[in-house]
Amino acid sequence: MGDLDGKVAIVTGAGRLRGIGRAAAVELARMGADVVITGTGRSPDRYPPDEKAVGWRDVESTADQVREQGRRALTLTVDVSSADDVQMMIDRTVEEFGRVDVLINNAAFARGPDRVPILELPEDIFQRVVDIKITGTFLCTKAAIERMIAQGDGGKIVNISSTAGKRGSASTLAYNASNFALVGMTQSMARELGPYGINVNCVCPGAVDTHRMDDIDREVRWGEMAEATPIGRNGTDDEVGAFCAYLCSDAASWIHGQSININGGTVMEH
Numbered sequence: 001m002g003d004l005d006g007k008v009a010i011v012t013g014a015g016r017l018r019g020i021g022r023a024a025a026v027e028l029a030r031m032g033a034d035v036v037i038t039g040t041g042r043s044p045d046r047y048p049p050d051e052k053a054v055g056w057r058d059v060e061s062t063a064d065q066v067r068e069q070g071r072r073a074l075t076l077t078v079d080v081s082s083a084d085d086v087q088m089m090i091d092r093t094v095e096e097f098g099r100v101d102v103l104i105n106n107a108a109f110a111r112g113p114d115r116v117p118i119l120e121l122p123e124d125i126f127q128r129v130v131d132i133k134i135t136g137t138f139l140c141t142k143a144a145i146e147r148m149i150a151q152g153d154g155g156k157i158v159n160i161s162s163t164a165g166k167r168g169s170a171s172t173l174a175y176n177a178s179n180f181a182l183v184g185m186t187q188s189m190a191r192e193l194g195p196y197g198i199n200v201n202c203v204c205p206g207a208v209d210t211h212r213m214d215d216i217d218r219e220v221r222w223g224e225m226a227e228a229t230p231i232g233r234n235g236t237d238d239e240v241g242a243f244c245a246y247l248c249s250d251a252a253s254w255i256h257g258q259s260i261n262i263n264g265g266t267v268m269e270h
Helices: 020-030 049-053 059-068 083-097 123-151 173-196 221-227 237-246
Strands: 008-011 034-039 073-077 102-105 155-160 198-205 259-262
Touching: 008 020, 008 083, 020 034, 020 059, 020 102, 020 237, 034 059, 034 083, 059 073, 073 083, 083 123, 102 123, 123 155, 123 173, 123 198, 155 173, 173 198, 173 259, 198 237, 237 259
Parallel strands: 008 034, 008 102, 034 073, 102 155, 155 198, 198 259
Antiparallel strands: none
16 A cells, blocks of 8 residues: 555646656655646657657656656646646546546756846746746645635645755846745745645755756866755765655644755755
């Protein structure tokens, strides 16, 4: 018996071979949940070389890994900043699996064009970062909790922020803004939803070896980032995914309203 047997989880932004969303989806399945996996429907010509090399198929490959755990999977193409898309996601989940118990808000704008000085940051890029991370989390949470509250037996929500939600830095204005917002949103959600038995927490990863970090120089800069951590290494998607899934377990039911760093000690601010 798994801790999440009979539960249904939704993980947004979970179509990458190297990604926190994929890792969380697989760990949730290992713990017994059926999993809904969303992605943006990206074109295969945009896949990184390692995905092309193994014949990766975006959310369908993540779904295969979920099914390897003996659980059911549903894949959906969803723009989390669209209320219509988000409602379709909830409707299809309930149609397929009958309920919603877990939501992991992981979708985010692709790293790169937003990492520029303020004077060089286009308004549309700033807005897109905010739309996906902040508006997307709002819309997905609003739609999911309506179902959770109606079911009457609680639920779990995990928002994926970053150490950039704890400490600002130059040339990351949009990213800092959206991730700091998630920390505050988590606290507000937790105070409001706790009486319904819905746990809400936030995870703040540091440097994790995912596709998002592929613009980092792996010859020098990646090693420097590892050396900057007290434990001397960067993180893995499996580590962060497993922690997200743990927060959805009964063992974590008294952890509530927290934004928890998982970064090897690079940022220790609450």
